Amino acid sequence: MARYDDKPVPRGTSRRWEVILADDERARASQRLRALDVRAQHRTLRQLSEDDLARIPLLPEGDRLGRYQAYIDLHDPARADFIAEGSEVVKPGQRMVAKADVDREVWDRLVEASHEVVGWRRRRSA
Numbered sequence: 354m355a356r357y358d359d360k361p362v363p364r365g366t367s368r369r370w371e372v373i374l375a376d377d378e379r380a381r382a383s384q385r386l387r388a389l390d391v392r393a394q395h396r397t398l399r400q401l402s403e404d405d406l407a408r409i410p411l412l413p414e415g416d417r418l419g420r421y422q423a424y425i426d427l428h429d430p431a432r433a434d435f436i437a438e439g440s441e442v443v444k445p446g447q448r449m450v451a452k453a454d455v456d457r458e459v460w461d462r463l464v465e466a467s468h469e470v471v472g473w474r475r476r477r478s479a
Contacts, residue, residue: 385410385411385413386410386411386413386448387406387407387408387409387410387411388401388405388406388407388409388410388411388427388450389403389406389407389409390411391411391427391448392406394427394448395427395428395448396430396470397425397427397430397433397463397466397467397470398427398466400462400466400469401459401462401463401466405459405462405463408455408456408459409450409454409455409459409463410450410454410455411427411448411449411450412424412443412449412450412451412454413443414443414444414445414446414447415442415443416442416443416449417439417440417441417442418437418438418439418441418442418443418449418451419437419439419451419453420437420438420439421436421437421439422436422437422451422452422453423435423436423437423451423452423453424436424437424449424450424451424452425449425450425452425463425464425467426447426448426449427448427449427450428447428448430467430468430470430471431467431471433463433464433467433468433471434452434464434467450463
């Protein structure tokens with residue numbers, strides 16, 4: 354018996370292909386890298402706990418950054434908390450973190466760790 358994807362595509366509208374695409378997207382999301390997976394490659398991540406790193410998902414290669422959204426480029430700690438223009442795409446091997454995917458406390462620790470790596474002063478609390 355032929356598999357579903359070996360059968361010819363029927364004429365007219367068919368929602369069968371949408372089901373397959375949705376399954377592929379779920380599979381890619383479950384395989385998404387976390388900061389914990391690349392901890393040894395980035396000085397910024399060495400200052401965070403394993404619990405924090407497990408809660409930081411990295412953007413997959415080829416994803417387009419959202420316009421006016423905040424991101425951190427782990428390869429360039431000086432770009433911590435930059436705002437995307439919307440035309441940028443995550444390049445192969447590039448490690449990006451979206452502010453929208455991370456808790457506020459973890460994001461603040463990540464930005465502070467990036468600033469410490471670069472040598473910028475800490476913000477004084479009022």
